[in-house]
Amino acid sequence: MTNSEFLVKLQDELEEENTLTLDTKFKELEGYDSMSILSIIVFIDENFNKKLNTQQFKDISTIQELKELIGLDNFED
């Protein structure tokens, strides 16, 4: 998956109106709450076949860091 595809899909998953970038911080998103983490976990499982748990989200704040958690080898760029 490319970065831009990832960002568009994630934006869609989180139902965000504003365009996401790798520097976007989760906590700055308008509708972000504890349920959003569960939603992202399902999204990553479905798209990358990778199971994350909520504990792993304690130490990340940006989408770039989420990308690293997923594994950079899953991205084409």
Next chain:
Amino acid sequence: MSNPFSLENKTIIITGATGGIGKSCANECAKMGAKVILIGRNIQKLQEIEKEINSEKCLIFPFDITNFDELENVVQEVVGRFGKISGFIHAAGKEVVLPIKNTKTPIIEDLLKLNTLAGFEIARLLTLKKFRDEKMCSFVFISSVMGSLGEPGHLAYCISKGAVNTGVKAMALELAKSNIRVNSVSPAIIQTEMSENLFQNIPEESKIEILKRHPLGIGNPEDVALACVYLLSDTSKYITGIDLIVDGGYSAL
């Protein structure tokens, strides 16, 4: 003095017997003198529990109870081997934590099958005279405080347990004349593998919030199992159609 909670001469089927609460129910019922028939999917875990219990009083039956079409054969076989049934605990259950938008119908159906429908199907079979002790019979469904209270991320689980709570009442009314009592027991968070998985899969702030809502702290499986023993014993002969809440004060808040 006789023990008011004695389960001597009773034969009790327990589903979900390898889970935290189911296993504890198996142990406590056996301690009270019951013969127990333990149903679960994992044969190794069933064998371990069988070792803990006097084997003469324990029959293990590895089976996936969501194979509804086979349940009558299973009940027939256990009755053939252990005699007519006087008690039933439906402790099989699982939980998923998902936002509403991810809780699609197949996820709800999956939980309903195990948490709800399998229990009612076994109970339905046990209403048949050929399978039950006609003097007195008691069915206990392990429900949850989430059967009557909401919790974010638990839509499917709440649906499955809410259906248990009302199904129990419908059964209780229809079966009273047949000397069958039907009740549910509703724990909040109990220290089990399932609750540990839950805590792994919910955000930290939700975990802290949940813990704060248990004035007596997190419960042990025995707290639930002993409530089941009470409902299975003749001491509770005047009690049917209730939801016995065992939640350390969770729902009093």
